[in-house]
Amino acid sequence: TCVLVSRLQTCERILFQQWKSPSKISASSLKSSRPSSKTLLFLSIDCEFTGLHTQRSVHVFDSAAERYDKLREFSQEFLVIQVGLCTFQYDKEKSGYLCRAFNFFTCPRQMLRGSPDRIFRCQASSLQFLSQHGFDFNKLFAHGIPYLKPAEVERLSKALEERHALQMEALAQNGANAEGNRPKAAIPKEIQPFVDDVLESVERFLKAADDQHTPSAPPKEGEEGGTKADEGDAALHLAECDPFRRKLIYQEVKARFGEAVVMETQASVGGARHVVVRRAGPASQQAALLEEKQRKEMADLEKAHGFGRLLEVVAQSGKLVVGHNMVLDVVHLLSQFVDDLPKDYQEFKSMVKATFPAVVDTKLLATEGALKDVFSSTMLGALVKQLGGKSSSLPPIEFVPGYGYETAEEKLHEAGYDAYITGLCMAGLCQRLRGKGSESPAEEINASSAVLKPYLNRMYLMQSIDIPSLELDRDEVRPVRDHVLHITFPKEWRTSDLTQLLHSYGYVTVHWLNDTEALVALPTASLAAQAVKQLKNQQAAQKLYRVQTFAEFAGRASKQESPSTKPALAENTAAAGVTATRVEADETAVPRKRKRSSSLGSAIPTIPEEDEISDSPNEKKVKKKPEPEPQSPAKPQPKAQLEKLFEENDDWS
Numbered sequence: 001t002c003v004l005v006s007r008l009q010t011c012e013r014i015l016f017q018q019w020k021s022p023s024k025i026s027a028s029s030l031k032s033s034r035p036s037s038k039t040l041l042f043l044s045i046d047c048e049f050t051g052l053h054t055q056r057s058v059h060v061f062d063s064a065a066e067r068y069d070k071l072r073e074f075s076q077e078f079l080v081i082q083v084g085l086c087t088f089q090y091d092k093e094k095s096g097y098l099c100r101a102f103n104f105f106t107c108p109r110q111m112l113r114g115s116p117d118r119i120f121r122c123q124a125s126s127l128q129f130l131s132q133h134g135f136d137f138n139k140l141f142a143h144g145i146p147y148l149k150p151a152e153v154e155r156l157s158k159a160l161e162e163r164h165a166l167q168m169e170a171l172a173q174n175g176a177n178a179e180g181n182r183p184k185a186a187i188p189k190e191i192q193p194f195v196d197d198v199l200e201s202v203e204r205f206l207k208a209a210d211d212q213h214t215p216s217a218p219p220k221e222g223e224e225g226g227t228k229a230d231e232g233d234a235a236l237h238l239a240e241c242d243p244f245r246r247k248l249i250y251q252e253v254k255a256r257f258g259e260a261v262v263m264e265t266q267a268s269v270g271g272a273r274h275v276v277v278r279r280a281g282p283a284s285q286q287a288a289l290l291e292e293k294q295r296k297e298m299a300d301l302e303k304a305h306g307f308g309r310l311l312e313v314v315a316q317s318g319k320l321v322v323g324h325n326m327v328l329d330v331v332h333l334l335s336q337f338v339d340d341l342p343k344d345y346q347e348f349k350s351m352v353k354a355t356f357p358a359v360v361d362t363k364l365l366a367t368e369g370a371l372k373d374v375f376s377s378t379m380l381g382a383l384v385k386q387l388g389g390k391s392s393s394l395p396p397i398e399f400v401p402g403y404g405y406e407t408a409e410e411k412l413h414e415a416g417y418d419a420y421i422t423g424l425c426m427a428g429l430c431q432r433l434r435g436k437g438s439e440s441p442a443e444e445i446n447a448s449s450a451v452l453k454p455y456l457n458r459m460y461l462m463q464s465i466d467i468p469s470l471e472l473d474r475d476e477v478r479p480v481r482d483h484v485l486h487i488t489f490p491k492e493w494r495t496s497d498l499t500q501l502l503h504s505y506g507y508v509t510v511h512w513l514n515d516t517e518a519l520v521a522l523p524t525a526s527l528a529a530q531a532v533k534q535l536k537n538q539q540a541a542q543k544l545y546r547v548q549t550f551a552e553f554a555g556r557a558s559k560q561e562s563p564s565t566k567p568a569l570a571e572n573t574a575a576a577g578v579t580a581t582r583v584e585a586d587e588t589a590v591p592r593k594r595k596r597s598s599s600l601g602s603a604i605p606t607i608p609e610e611d612e613i614s615d616s617p618n619e620k621k622v623k624k625k626p627e628p629e630p631q632s633p634a635k636p637q638p639k640a641q642l643e644k645l646f647e648e649n650d651d652w653s
Contacts, residue, residue, distance in 0.1 A: 040087060040088070040089050041319075041445050041446055042319060042360075043085060043086065043314060043317075043321050044084075044085070044086045044088070044322040044323065044420070044422040045084065045321060045326070045329055045422075046084040046323065046324070046415045047080045047082065047084070047328070047415055048080070048135070048413065049078050049080055049126060049328070050120070050121065050126055051074075051126045057513065057514070058070055058463055059511050059519065060464055060465045060511050061466075061481065061511065061550065063554075064470055064471075064476040067461065067464070067467075067470075068331075068470070069343075071327065071328065072331065072335070072341045074332075075332045075334075075335035075336070078121060078122065078126075078332075079108065079121070080106055080332045080333065081107065081140055082103065082105055082140075083104045083106055083415055084101070084415030084417065084418055084420070085104070085419055086100065086102065086416070086420045086422070087100045088427070088445075090445075091398070094396060094398065095395070096396030098399075098400065099398065099399050099403070099404060099420065100399070100400050101405065101416045102416060103414065104310075105140045105143065105145060106147055107145065108120060109144075112300060114155075114156055114159055115152065116152060130413070133411075133412065133414070134411070135413075146304050146306040147305070147307040147337055148305045149308060149338060150312070150338070151339060153304075153308070156301055157301060160297055164297075167294070168287070171287060184251060185244075185247060187248060187252075191245065195249070195252050198238060198249055198252070198253065199252060199253065201238065202253055202261065203256075203257075206260060234278060234279055236276065236277040236278070237274060237276050240272040240274045241274065246265060246273065261277050261278065262277075262279075263277050263278075264276050307337060308337045308338075311337045315338075315354075318358070320359070321360075322426045323359065323360075323361055323362070324380045324418070324422045324425065325361065325462060326359065326459055327361075327459045327460065330352060330356065330359070334351060334355060338351070349472050352472055358447035359459065360426065360452055360455055360458075361458060361460045362380075362422055362426050363460040364455055364460040365429045365433070365455055366378040367468075369433075369454060374432075381412050381421070383425050384425050387424075387428035393428040393432045394427065394431075395427050395428070427445065430449070433451045457471070458470070458471055458472070465509075466481070481521075482528060482529075482550070482551075483521055483524055483527070483528045484519055484520065484522075484549075484550035485519070485520045485521075485528055485531060485532065486519055486547070486550060487501075487518055487519075487547050489516060490516065495510055501545070502522070502531060505523070505528075505530070506523045507522075508522055509521040519550070519553075532547055532548070
């Protein structure tokens with residue numbers, strides 16, 4: 001039952017040793033023995049990103065496929081830079097859980113020839129948010145764990161195997177430095193003195209080696225650049241130089257000295273590369289040296305696989321994976337560490353199931369079914385506090401030494417800590433669902449648990465009014481949106497203009513798509529039909545706006561992507577919000593439209609899942625204001641306001 005934990009520990013230990021993982025969890029405290037009464041139940045995950053928004057805005061009337069398409073685009077733009085993973089085992093003796101929290105920094109590195117040179121793209125607001133929560137960017141860039149996708153590993157492995165086969169064949173036929181019938185490169189006049197110096201150095205080295213009769217030995221790692229001979233291993237380390245000069249070295253040294261020497265390229269401590277020359281030994285010794293070099297290259301490939309290998313271990317386990325508002329986490333993990341995301345939404349579902357056969361979203365548990373309306377807030381930090389209140393539903397939790405956090409320590413937005421409290425919420429919510437008097441044992445928290453059946457393989461869909469979750473095992477609900485209108489209008493309009501236009505139809509919900517388009521929900525389909533009929537008659541005369549049904553809008557968007565879904569990304573772009581207000585026939589109440597009139601401004605985009613701005617009952621009317629001058633610098637955001645932008649949004653709970 002502890003196979004997965006053991007494999008995770010092995011991967012984690014390797015990552016610590018190779019990459020000096022910056023996690024505060026010490027691998028040296030690992031215990032080798034595990035009591036058989038402790039069985040692994042589930043794993044919880046959490047991620048931190050370099051950014052979350054692109055040019056396409058998420059809106060509350062996205063279909064499931066449309067939302068996935070936008071999330072897929074987000075994942076192509078930004079990176080996961082920290083992954084939290086926490087394993088939970090049940091301890092029958094203590095009627096509680098044994099927990100191990102892992103916190104990994106992941107950073108792209110180009111370690112091998114032919115490996116991807118990824119682009120590190122970020123949003124200023126995301127970096128500001130992470131910095132304010134203590135994120136250590138120095139550790140990320142200095143010691144972040146690299147990664148390759150399985151397809152990339154396979155491609156590089158195949159290329160290495162082919163090159164190794166050619167090298168061994170060349171060694172057997174023509175000696176260690178055989179290059180085949182490659183054309184000879186011309187030596188530029190300005191480089192000729194460099195080549196002459198190299199040839200003289202090699203000649204002196206061979207003469208000294210002949211005099212001393214020093215046997216050849218494998219190369220040392222971590223040598224500094226510079227032309228020098230190592231007496232200990234009869235190796236001449238030439239000066240660091242560019243790839244073209246190294247090519248000339250191989251070409252001219254081979255032409256001058258033939259099979260008397262063997263050469264290889266090594267990386268210095270600082271990363272620069274140089275050529276190492278050795279006196280050739282017997283054919284068997286040359287073959288041994290080549291085999292050692294090839295083994296090192298394959299080991300480097302495994303090292304470059306990095307965090308991708310650990311995620312494979314998690315995926316192969318088939319264990320229940322738990323997240324909180326986990327759609328973004330899953331999308332980014334698959335895109336970055338598994339494979340490119342498919343364009344087709346159904347193929348994406350299959351990809352998720354192949355990687356994570358069973359998932360549960362704790363935000364969905366807290367907002368649906370028996371627990372609906374139980375919690376005042378389902379933000380992760382607030383939820384765990386409510387579960388641990390006076391009538392606590394949280395079971396006893398014990399960390400493996402060196403793999404946890406202090407009891408009173410709160411480190412929200414550190415991925416390892418968030419993964420831990422996500423698992424804690426999972427245990428507490430399941431206890432609530434079973435009921436206080438239930439004798440159902442806690443160890444039943446797994447993919448086959450009856451209490452989790454209604455929530456299995458469903459991921460909470462943030463900022464959606466009528467689609468509560470993305471369904472991995474079935475199709476999503478098909479909401480009827482006959483009560484929704486699409487309106488195009490002049491860019492000078494504000495929310496007050498729209499509510500004034502629709503004031504005679506009662507309660508409306510306005511969602512801005514961009515400066516000139518919005519979706520508006522009316523109370524009923526009949527009122528929407530009435531509004532379309534009346535407003536179309538008026539628009540012909542006024543020519544200020546255009547009204548159509550949601551079906552007409554969706555049909556147009558499906559034929560050709562609407563410009564409304566691709567507003568230009570500007571400094572003042574914010575995630576569009578939804579504003580609801582009751583409008584009386586003789587009074588125009590002005591709801592808030594965050595993008596154009598929010599007091600928070602829009603210098604920092606909001607984040608889906610973490611944007612908590614609730615409508616105030618005492619909200620003041622919004623007055624039209626002139627557009628700000630482009631050269632006017634935005635006022636710096638207070639930390640409190642920035643944190644509000646990055647907290648979860650319970651408006652759609």
